[in-house]
Amino acid sequence: MTAGSAELLSELQLDALTELVNIGVSRAASSLREMVGSQVHLSVPNVSLESRAGAIAILAEREISNLVAVHQVFEGDITGRALLIFPETKSLELVRAITGGDLPLEDIIELEQEALAETGNILLNSCLATIANMLQRSLKMSLPEVLRGNAATFFSLAPPPEAGDVVMFLYINFAVRERDISGYIAMIMDLPSLTALTHLLDDFIRRATLNDSA
């Protein structure tokens, strides 16, 4: 957890968020398993809140090569962009893992765009929908788009973000058909959305403790 996270979310709130994300991810895993026809393990070991610049710096530091991202906009009580980000070099591996690995390169390349879109959609949708559902709110998700570029371009999409955006930053590990692929999920929200999130999280925590005590 970074200093930034502590300022914006309490430890309890962050723990709740991490739990929600993991529920969403495990749901995504089962969806993927259904699609792939093979065991898919997904884990999110860490959730942190970063400033936009901090998120860009983290990605730039960790990933040298170009990046590929599946992008979706979510609208509702919280509004923002969700990105599933891979190093470009890993994206083909991901597609190969998902499609079974027997396809020739040309087919993989051909599949890449749509397979990434669909896979990213499953992951992002599961995460966001699960979070929204658990928070008893609804979100409207746009259709997925595949983007290529770097952290800076991903976090500066038009329309220009308003100052003070935060990035909820998740590390995600895929284990599909003996391939381990690491990537990131980033949710970019403005501060009102973050405030709404914290309230929703507080409600969620209150409900959860009530349920536990009951």
Next chain:
Amino acid sequence: MIRLEDEQLVAAFDALDSGVVVLNRDKRVVCFNYWFESASGISSQEAAGKTLEELFAGRPLARLTTSISEAFTLGSSAFLTYMLNRDLLPLRTRAGVPLIHNVSVRPFGPPPYSHCLLQISDVTAAAHRDRILRERQNARYDAVVESASDAILTLDASGVVQFANSASLQETSFERAELVGRPLDHLFDDPRRWQELWDQVLSGKASLRAVELVARRKDGSRTFLDVSASRWLSDGRVFVTAILRDISERHAAEEELHELNASLEQRVADRTQERDRIWQVSRDMLGVASTDGTWISINPAWTTVLGWLPDEIRGKTSEWLEHPDDRRKMRDAVASLALPEESAMFESSFRTRRGEYRILSWTAVNVDGLLYCVARDVTEERRQQEALHNAEDALRQAQKMEAVGQLTGGLAHDFNNLLTGISGSLELLQIRISRGRYNDVERYISTAQGAANRAAALTHRLLAFSRRQTLDPKATDVNRLIESMTDLINNTLGPEIAMTMTVSPDLWTTLVDPNQLENALLNLCINARDAMPDGGKLKIETANRTLDSSDAFLFEMRPGDYVALSVTDTGTGMSDEVVQRAFDPFYTTKPLGQGTGLGLSMIYGFAKQSGGQVRISSSLGHGTTISLFLPRHSEQEQIAHESIDFSLAPRAGAGETVLIVDDEPSVRMLVAEVLGELGYTAIESADGASALQVLRSDTRIDLLVTDVGLPGGMNGRQLADFGRIARPALKILFITGYAEKAAMGVDGLDNGMAIVTKPFAMEGLAAHVKELLLR
């Protein structure tokens, strides 16, 4: 928000160019729009109230159903692409071909969502376009890549193999699945070089030159590869295609060539070093000179032998070093080497730094215009040779003196005996004559004559040894000759020795000087006797022998018929060493003074001069056989007439005059006396010059009797020649102590010439004179 009337909404719903399906929370169809009705072939009324599973039985709808469930439960939306969800719904275009479609799933209405909307988009055209493009590209790609003999691999930006052609599987012996999806660098022995290439290619620089890398096949064997790579972009993504060309064969050839070169260099270096070492360590002086004799390089032996430093020798000829006597020889030698491939061997002396001269034995050869010379210092050898030569000379001198001593001793012994006989007889004769007692004088005269004759025989023997005796060969019956000598031999041998004779009855005649043969036989018998001091047996044999070429070679004779005369004793025999030296002059086993050592030597000389040979067969303690081989002669022996009394000698015709030339007054006087007795007028002359004066005068001269050896520069032969110029018909009788062949000339004697050997019997001289004058 724009508000539309229901009718308008329905019209818009049906006018959409994409499919719309509305489901209720029970996942049952509420309605289709017109597009979906025509694509699915199912009317909205027909479908209403049914689930998708009921409408599209047998279709892979699991994910779609899940997505719909989640849409209701979570409010999530889903996107199903045709890529990952093939043949999702049985839809057709208006033309009737399968309709390729994506599907999105989205709940609508306020939560907890009363309805779910499926939107179906037609991507048939795009998919077809993609497929055609792909197939076209794949066909081109395959035509090039799959038929290539080089391994062609396409990697993504992380270095992971995404594509491998058939050749790459053959090259690496990996399965496609073992190559594709894995990084390539583990193939290479030296991944750093691959990494360098990789970094260079990824940074956008084309690899202009192939990099040679060593790769490992699946079985671990090495293969040498030329690797080239280039980067390309697809949809913003970086790919690298690497071409791996197998150069194992070329590499092996290069390696072999390299090793060959390396070993050749090593061999050349070794050989050069060997040669250089020979140059350096040789004790012989080695040098290279130009054809004019200027030294170009010399080895260190020059300094060792002569003391001069290389700089003092090089750059000039060696004339300043040469012994003055050798300079001409050196110049001639160098001149003789002017032509290529000429070689020369010679000796010359070079001056050392200390001023002495060393004798050098040179071998030089002209190769490609340079003289390669080797000189060996033979000074010590030459000194030793000289010393040896001197020693040999001294030895020869000593041997000669010893031989002369032996000879003079023997001669003195023999001559003293004879002289004793002669002087004794003359003394007694003098006494008798002084006393007037003449009756017994004849005996003393005979004794003296006998001794004198033996002395003459002795000188004959000396001459025979020197092979300068004058032989008088006649056809001789050897058996008869032996027969006539039987008594003499018996007397010589004495009673202790028993003599037997085994003669071949049909023995061939031989051409030989009978007197010398008698001498030889007697000598052999005497030697045999001396070899048997305690008595023994002596056997004389004669036989005919025909020698073929192999026998003749063995006996050092010419092939042909020979008469063999052998004398065998049972005496002490001779060692091989003695046998080998037996024919040497003056060699004797007898004590000093008891023999001249000329016996066998004389026999040998006589036999050789007669065209025959002498062989000795002997072993110590078992006696000796000495065989005399004499050539067969075709004529029969003429029975010699008895010697004539001097008084019966023919007498001279009236006024017949003889010119007698001899430097020895006694001989001259004696001959004059004898000829005077016979009625000739004698004119005496002591030398050639005075005799020539007489010959040039008008004095009547019927016969010139001259000694061959004369003082005053003119010999008897020359005198005769000059005499014949003045008097062509002049008869000439030569007197000689030995056969002076040189003086007599090779032609022998002309007509009207004869020769008589000293000493001669007076009646013999008279007979020769008479015979000449009668011719």
